[in-house]
Amino acid sequence: MSPSVSTPGPPPPGPFQPRSWRNRGRMSDEHRARLAERAAALALPNPATAAAWAPTVLDIGFGYGESLLALAQARPDARVLGVDVHSPGQLRAMDALVDAGLDDGTVRVLPADVTALLPALTPSSLELVQAFHPDPWPKRRHAARRLLRPTVLARITELLRPGGVLHVVIDNDTYAGSVRETTADIPALQEIPAPEVPETKYGRRARAAGRTVHSMAWTRQT
Template sequence: MSARHADAHTALWPTLGLTVEDGDRTPLDLNELFGRDNPKVLEIGFGMGDALAAMAAADPGRDYLGIEVHTPGIGNLLALLDEREREAGATGNVRVARGDAMQLVHRLAPASLDAVHIFFPDPWPKARHHKRRLVQPANVALLRDRLRPGGVLHCATDWPDYAESMAATLDADPELERAGDDRAGRPETKFEQRGARAGRPITDLRYRRRT
């Protein structure tokens, strides 16, 4: 981490951080984690955290839990939250987890999430690696189970073949219905801008759990 990231990590991790241990299936109470009973949003793989920080700041009525394994990204998000705390005096609706995302999801109660965000996950472009992709039937079924009825699973990618695979997988889930293909308030990230400059089309897919 840079010195800026390290300072933010030291200041905020004890109160905002959550380490997801391998093999831990202890139920995780999100209301207890945030200290309030508000709608919850899970972002899987938040990268450098720019989108998560911006969405949480613009949406104070919901609580945002982001999980990532990339240490610099965790440090950068904590630095953004530290700056927000200095400017606005609050970081209350964000928590930051480190570890395996699906391990975390297994610990959540059914129907405990208002939304799940999966923005620009690793596309694993080689065919022999496609089985490692996050958006696949078993993971989608588990994520959908954690959504409340009417909750939204929002995915975005800049890889056309992954977009097709995502859409086919999500369409095949009997308890999900297409809710739109627009950004729906998702901020544009630097990663996304690089993809667009490289000529890769951006695809957003939003699905709602049937009521």
């Protein structure tokens, strides 16, 4: 069992912590036991181990795992790493991967804050980074808490191989606008038509609520 999965409590709440971190204590003992079992097969214990595994494709904030499953099925040639802090989502995602027979070594889960992973990864090593429906933090005063902020987008750009793709789906107009503005200021990124987006819980929720879903993609040119 990996230490970061078996530890039930998240770090103490801080000002920049995603809201979803606060619900991690709600799993039953049975779910915790299965989480540990799945983690033994599929999770990497910490960012350093995940970086050493040398992923080529990253799914940031995979939620309940629909996008991670679709990615792993579509890219059997890649080393796919899903990163999320939310334990019930980690369990659902790993259950789905096992059910699909994808516990064969080409896909892994890192139960951690992705901002702890990004510094550890090798520059120019990723062919695809995707982040679908990141927590919006819609209020102006909370904008600094958004995951896809300028420093994070700059680091992701460094991590992409030339020709690598960043694919972001956001259902908050202000957040989408800020990501567009930031990426426009990164000379190495060129906008391209966005790839197809798999059905995810938050995608369904956004469309049901009538929100515009912004699917945006860029390639690293140099």
